[in-house]
Amino acid sequence: MNAIEQQLWDYIDGNLDGSAKKAIEEKIESDAVIKSLYEDLVKLNSAFGELDLDEPSMSFTRNVMESVATVPAPVAMKTQxxxxxxxxxxxxxxxxxxxxxxxxxxxxxxxxxxxxxxxxLNFNLDQYITSTVLYSFLFFDLVIGLIFLDQFLRKKMHK
Missing domain, CATH: 1.20.5 (Single alpha-helices involved in coiled-coils or other helix-helix interfaces)
Known part of the structure:
Protein backbone atom coordinates (compact mmCIF):
# COMPACT_ATOMS: atom_id res chain seq x y z
CA MET A 1 0.00 0.00 0.00
CA ASN A 2 1.46 3.33 -1.00
CA ALA A 3 1.19 6.63 0.84
CA ILE A 4 -1.78 8.02 -1.12
CA GLU A 5 -3.82 4.88 -0.50
CA GLN A 6 -3.04 5.10 3.21
CA GLN A 7 -4.11 8.76 3.24
CA LEU A 8 -7.33 7.89 1.38
CA TRP A 9 -8.14 5.11 3.86
CA ASP A 10 -7.52 7.52 6.74
CA TYR A 11 -9.80 10.05 5.01
CA ILE A 12 -12.56 7.45 4.55
CA ASP A 13 -12.22 6.28 8.16
CA GLY A 14 -12.23 9.89 9.42
CA ASN A 15 -8.82 9.67 11.09
CA LEU A 16 -7.39 12.92 9.63
CA ASP A 17 -7.22 16.36 11.20
CA GLY A 18 -8.59 19.46 9.46
CA SER A 19 -5.58 20.49 7.36
CA ALA A 20 -4.80 16.96 6.17
CA LYS A 21 -8.48 16.43 5.37
CA LYS A 22 -8.58 19.55 3.19
CA ALA A 23 -5.37 18.52 1.43
CA ILE A 24 -6.82 15.10 0.54
CA GLU A 25 -10.09 16.66 -0.65
CA GLU A 26 -8.11 18.98 -2.95
CA LYS A 27 -6.12 16.02 -4.33
CA ILE A 28 -9.34 14.09 -4.98
CA GLU A 29 -10.89 17.05 -6.82
CA SER A 30 -7.78 17.89 -8.86
CA ASP A 31 -6.48 14.42 -9.89
CA ALA A 32 -8.71 11.99 -11.80
CA VAL A 33 -6.59 8.94 -10.90
CA ILE A 34 -6.83 9.69 -7.20
CA LYS A 35 -10.58 10.32 -7.57
CA SER A 36 -11.14 6.94 -9.22
CA LEU A 37 -9.01 5.26 -6.54
CA TYR A 38 -11.03 7.05 -3.87
CA GLU A 39 -14.30 5.87 -5.39
CA ASP A 40 -13.01 2.28 -5.56
CA LEU A 41 -11.95 2.42 -1.93
CA VAL A 42 -15.34 3.83 -0.89
CA LYS A 43 -17.08 0.94 -2.73
CA LEU A 44 -14.75 -1.55 -1.07
CA ASN A 45 -15.40 -0.01 2.35
CA SER A 46 -19.17 -0.22 1.83
CA ALA A 47 -18.83 -3.86 0.70
CA PHE A 48 -16.92 -4.62 3.89
CA GLY A 49 -19.65 -2.94 5.91
CA GLU A 50 -22.36 -5.11 4.37
CA LEU A 51 -20.64 -8.40 5.22
CA ASP A 52 -22.16 -10.48 7.98
CA LEU A 53 -19.70 -11.84 10.47
CA ASP A 54 -19.79 -15.59 10.87
CA GLU A 55 -20.43 -16.74 14.39
CA PRO A 56 -19.49 -20.15 15.70
CA SER A 57 -22.26 -22.55 16.61
CA MET A 58 -23.69 -22.56 20.10
CA SER A 59 -21.97 -25.83 20.96
CA PHE A 60 -18.56 -24.81 19.61
CA THR A 61 -16.99 -24.24 23.03
CA ARG A 62 -18.48 -27.46 24.39
CA ASN A 63 -17.19 -29.45 21.39
CA VAL A 64 -13.69 -28.01 21.76
CA MET A 65 -13.60 -28.71 25.49
CA GLU A 66 -14.81 -32.30 24.93
CA SER A 67 -12.10 -32.90 22.34
CA VAL A 68 -9.48 -31.50 24.72
CA ALA A 69 -10.77 -33.75 27.50
CA THR A 70 -10.34 -36.86 25.34
CA VAL A 71 -6.64 -36.17 24.81
CA PRO A 72 -4.62 -37.99 27.48
CA ALA A 73 -2.79 -35.80 29.95
CA PRO A 74 0.98 -35.70 29.44
CA VAL A 75 2.95 -37.86 31.83
CA ALA A 76 5.73 -36.17 33.75
CA MET A 77 9.08 -37.32 32.46
CA LYS A 78 11.68 -38.55 34.86
CA THR A 79 15.00 -36.94 34.24
CA GLN A 80 17.64 -39.30 32.99
CA LEU A 121 62.55 -37.66 41.06
CA ASN A 122 63.63 -34.04 41.06
CA PHE A 123 60.16 -32.75 41.52
CA ASN A 124 59.50 -29.76 43.77
CA LEU A 125 55.87 -30.05 44.90
CA ASP A 126 55.95 -26.69 46.70
CA GLN A 127 56.35 -25.04 43.32
CA TYR A 128 53.12 -26.56 41.97
CA ILE A 129 50.90 -26.91 45.03
CA THR A 130 50.18 -23.34 46.03
CA SER A 131 47.40 -21.99 48.17
CA THR A 132 45.41 -21.09 45.04
CA VAL A 133 45.58 -24.65 43.73
CA LEU A 134 44.62 -26.00 47.14
CA TYR A 135 41.65 -23.61 47.48
CA SER A 136 40.52 -24.42 43.94
CA PHE A 137 40.65 -28.15 44.69
CA LEU A 138 38.70 -27.69 47.94
CA PHE A 139 36.10 -25.51 46.20
CA PHE A 140 35.63 -28.12 43.47
CA ASP A 141 35.24 -30.84 46.12
CA LEU A 142 32.71 -28.69 48.00
CA VAL A 143 30.61 -28.20 44.86
CA ILE A 144 30.63 -31.93 44.08
CA GLY A 145 29.76 -32.70 47.71
CA LEU A 146 26.80 -30.31 47.60
CA ILE A 147 25.57 -31.92 44.38
CA PHE A 148 25.73 -35.38 45.94
CA LEU A 149 24.04 -34.11 49.11
CA ASP A 150 21.25 -32.60 47.01
CA GLN A 151 20.71 -35.89 45.17
CA PHE A 152 20.73 -37.82 48.43
CA LEU A 153 18.15 -35.51 50.02
CA ARG A 154 15.92 -35.61 46.94
CA LYS A 155 15.92 -39.41 46.99
CA LYS A 156 14.95 -39.35 50.69
CA MET A 157 12.14 -36.83 50.01
CA HIS A 158 10.62 -39.04 47.29
CA LYS A 159 10.54 -42.08 49.57
Whole structure:
Protein backbone atom coordinates (compact mmCIF):
# COMPACT_ATOMS: atom_id res chain seq x y z
CA MET A 1 0.00 0.00 0.00
CA ASN A 2 1.46 3.33 -1.00
CA ALA A 3 1.19 6.63 0.84
CA ILE A 4 -1.78 8.02 -1.12
CA GLU A 5 -3.82 4.88 -0.50
CA GLN A 6 -3.04 5.10 3.21
CA GLN A 7 -4.11 8.76 3.24
CA LEU A 8 -7.33 7.89 1.38
CA TRP A 9 -8.14 5.11 3.86
CA ASP A 10 -7.52 7.52 6.74
CA TYR A 11 -9.80 10.05 5.01
CA ILE A 12 -12.56 7.45 4.55
CA ASP A 13 -12.22 6.28 8.16
CA GLY A 14 -12.23 9.89 9.42
CA ASN A 15 -8.82 9.67 11.09
CA LEU A 16 -7.39 12.92 9.63
CA ASP A 17 -7.22 16.36 11.20
CA GLY A 18 -8.59 19.46 9.46
CA SER A 19 -5.58 20.49 7.36
CA ALA A 20 -4.80 16.96 6.17
CA LYS A 21 -8.48 16.43 5.37
CA LYS A 22 -8.58 19.55 3.19
CA ALA A 23 -5.37 18.52 1.43
CA ILE A 24 -6.82 15.10 0.54
CA GLU A 25 -10.09 16.66 -0.65
CA GLU A 26 -8.11 18.98 -2.95
CA LYS A 27 -6.12 16.02 -4.33
CA ILE A 28 -9.34 14.09 -4.98
CA GLU A 29 -10.89 17.05 -6.82
CA SER A 30 -7.78 17.89 -8.86
CA ASP A 31 -6.48 14.42 -9.89
CA ALA A 32 -8.71 11.99 -11.80
CA VAL A 33 -6.59 8.94 -10.90
CA ILE A 34 -6.83 9.69 -7.20
CA LYS A 35 -10.58 10.32 -7.57
CA SER A 36 -11.14 6.94 -9.22
CA LEU A 37 -9.01 5.26 -6.54
CA TYR A 38 -11.03 7.05 -3.87
CA GLU A 39 -14.30 5.87 -5.39
CA ASP A 40 -13.01 2.28 -5.56
CA LEU A 41 -11.95 2.42 -1.93
CA VAL A 42 -15.34 3.83 -0.89
CA LYS A 43 -17.08 0.94 -2.73
CA LEU A 44 -14.75 -1.55 -1.07
CA ASN A 45 -15.40 -0.01 2.35
CA SER A 46 -19.17 -0.22 1.83
CA ALA A 47 -18.83 -3.86 0.70
CA PHE A 48 -16.92 -4.62 3.89
CA GLY A 49 -19.65 -2.94 5.91
CA GLU A 50 -22.36 -5.11 4.37
CA LEU A 51 -20.64 -8.40 5.22
CA ASP A 52 -22.16 -10.48 7.98
CA LEU A 53 -19.70 -11.84 10.47
CA ASP A 54 -19.79 -15.59 10.87
CA GLU A 55 -20.43 -16.74 14.39
CA PRO A 56 -19.49 -20.15 15.70
CA SER A 57 -22.26 -22.55 16.61
CA MET A 58 -23.69 -22.56 20.10
CA SER A 59 -21.97 -25.83 20.96
CA PHE A 60 -18.56 -24.81 19.61
CA THR A 61 -16.99 -24.24 23.03
CA ARG A 62 -18.48 -27.46 24.39
CA ASN A 63 -17.19 -29.45 21.39
CA VAL A 64 -13.69 -28.01 21.76
CA MET A 65 -13.60 -28.71 25.49
CA GLU A 66 -14.81 -32.30 24.93
CA SER A 67 -12.10 -32.90 22.34
CA VAL A 68 -9.48 -31.50 24.72
CA ALA A 69 -10.77 -33.75 27.50
CA THR A 70 -10.34 -36.86 25.34
CA VAL A 71 -6.64 -36.17 24.81
CA PRO A 72 -4.62 -37.99 27.48
CA ALA A 73 -2.79 -35.80 29.95
CA PRO A 74 0.98 -35.70 29.44
CA VAL A 75 2.95 -37.86 31.83
CA ALA A 76 5.73 -36.17 33.75
CA MET A 77 9.08 -37.32 32.46
CA LYS A 78 11.68 -38.55 34.86
CA THR A 79 15.00 -36.94 34.24
CA GLN A 80 17.64 -39.30 32.99
CA UNK A 81 21.29 -38.53 32.59
CA UNK A 82 22.63 -39.36 29.17
CA UNK A 83 25.35 -42.00 29.30
CA UNK A 84 27.40 -40.01 26.80
CA UNK A 85 27.75 -37.22 29.36
CA UNK A 86 28.96 -39.64 32.03
CA UNK A 87 31.43 -41.26 29.62
CA UNK A 88 32.76 -37.87 28.50
CA UNK A 89 33.32 -36.73 32.09
CA UNK A 90 35.03 -40.01 32.94
CA UNK A 91 37.15 -39.75 29.79
CA UNK A 92 38.16 -36.22 30.73
CA UNK A 93 39.42 -37.38 34.13
CA UNK A 94 41.25 -40.40 32.66
CA UNK A 95 42.98 -38.17 30.10
CA UNK A 96 43.85 -35.67 32.83
CA UNK A 97 45.38 -38.39 34.99
CA UNK A 98 47.33 -39.80 32.05
CA UNK A 99 48.62 -36.32 31.18
CA UNK A 100 49.69 -35.77 34.80
CA UNK A 101 51.42 -39.16 34.87
CA UNK A 102 53.19 -38.38 31.58
CA UNK A 103 54.31 -35.00 32.91
CA UNK A 104 55.76 -36.63 36.02
CA UNK A 105 57.59 -39.23 33.94
CA UNK A 106 58.91 -36.56 31.57
CA UNK A 107 60.34 -34.46 34.40
CA UNK A 108 61.83 -37.40 36.32
CA UNK A 109 65.28 -38.84 35.78
CA UNK A 110 64.97 -42.61 35.49
CA UNK A 111 68.23 -44.49 35.29
CA UNK A 112 68.98 -48.18 35.79
CA UNK A 113 72.73 -48.77 36.12
CA UNK A 114 73.78 -52.40 36.55
CA UNK A 115 70.27 -53.73 36.93
CA UNK A 116 69.70 -51.46 39.87
CA UNK A 117 66.56 -49.45 39.92
CA UNK A 118 67.49 -45.90 40.87
CA UNK A 119 64.66 -43.44 40.50
CA UNK A 120 65.60 -39.83 40.97
CA LEU A 121 62.55 -37.66 41.06
CA ASN A 122 63.63 -34.04 41.06
CA PHE A 123 60.16 -32.75 41.52
CA ASN A 124 59.50 -29.76 43.77
CA LEU A 125 55.87 -30.05 44.90
CA ASP A 126 55.95 -26.69 46.70
CA GLN A 127 56.35 -25.04 43.32
CA TYR A 128 53.12 -26.56 41.97
CA ILE A 129 50.90 -26.91 45.03
CA THR A 130 50.18 -23.34 46.03
CA SER A 131 47.40 -21.99 48.17
CA THR A 132 45.41 -21.09 45.04
CA VAL A 133 45.58 -24.65 43.73
CA LEU A 134 44.62 -26.00 47.14
CA TYR A 135 41.65 -23.61 47.48
CA SER A 136 40.52 -24.42 43.94
CA PHE A 137 40.65 -28.15 44.69
CA LEU A 138 38.70 -27.69 47.94
CA PHE A 139 36.10 -25.51 46.20
CA PHE A 140 35.63 -28.12 43.47
CA ASP A 141 35.24 -30.84 46.12
CA LEU A 142 32.71 -28.69 48.00
CA VAL A 143 30.61 -28.20 44.86
CA ILE A 144 30.63 -31.93 44.08
CA GLY A 145 29.76 -32.70 47.71
CA LEU A 146 26.80 -30.31 47.60
CA ILE A 147 25.57 -31.92 44.38
CA PHE A 148 25.73 -35.38 45.94
CA LEU A 149 24.04 -34.11 49.11
CA ASP A 150 21.25 -32.60 47.01
CA GLN A 151 20.71 -35.89 45.17
CA PHE A 152 20.73 -37.82 48.43
CA LEU A 153 18.15 -35.51 50.02
CA ARG A 154 15.92 -35.61 46.94
CA LYS A 155 15.92 -39.41 46.99
CA LYS A 156 14.95 -39.35 50.69
CA MET A 157 12.14 -36.83 50.01
CA HIS A 158 10.62 -39.04 47.29
CA LYS A 159 10.54 -42.08 49.57
Missing amino acids: VDKKIIYSIGGFFVISLLALFGYVLYNSNLSMPKFGFNVN
